Amino acid sequence: MERLTFVLRLDVVGEGTYGRVAKCVQMANKKIVAIKMIKDQDQKDPFKNQELAALQKLKACNSSKYNIVEWYQAFTVRGHLCLEFEFLEKSLLDLLHLHQPFPG
Numbered sequence: 847m848e849r850l851t852f853v854l855r856l857d858v859v860g861e862g863t864y865g866r867v868a869k870c871v872q873m874a875n876k877k878i879v880a881i882k883m884i885k886d887q888d889q890k891d892p893f894k895n896q897e898l899a900a901l902q903k904l905k906a907c908n909s910s911k912y913n914i915v916e917w918y919q920a921f922t923v924r925g926h927l928c929l930e931f932e933f934l935e936k937s938l939l940d941l942l943h944l945h946q947p948f949p950g
């Protein structure tokens with residue numbers, strides 16, 4: 847996990863319970879990716895290992911075939927865990943709003 851990874855951050859696209867998500871360019875292949883940067887205080891949280899274990903299991907199940915967001919790799923930047931995913935242009939909520947608008 848400590849291998850050298852160069853990414854260019856373009857924008858912060860969201861924030862969840864465990865950290866911020868940024869739209870980035872993975873310099874190794876020039877792909878646009880989403881990188882979830884885990885918050886400082888969560889570095890020792892058991893979540894970190896549980897999340898990694900779950901992502902590894904999903905990857906082993908060929909997640910791309912089943913329309914599960916693809917996880918590419920994990921790396922650390924100055925000791926901070928970063929999770930690299932395929933970049934999704936729309937969330938499920940965006941799609942629901944597009945195809946079946948909620949009342950109000």
Ligand SMILES: Nc1ncnc2c1ncn2[C@@H]1O[C@H](COP(=O)(O)OP(=O)(O)OP(=O)(O)O)[C@@H](O)[C@H]1O
Pocket residue numbers: 859860861862863864865866867880882915931932933934935937
């Ligand atoms: N793969 C992705 N591609 C594009 N945007 C993303 C991606 N993953 C997350 N985001 C954006 O970042 C936001 C936060 O995502 P994140 O996964 O950190 O938390 P969450 O899904 O809101 O829930 P939680 O942190 O509680 O699990 C999302 O609402 C979305 O806008």
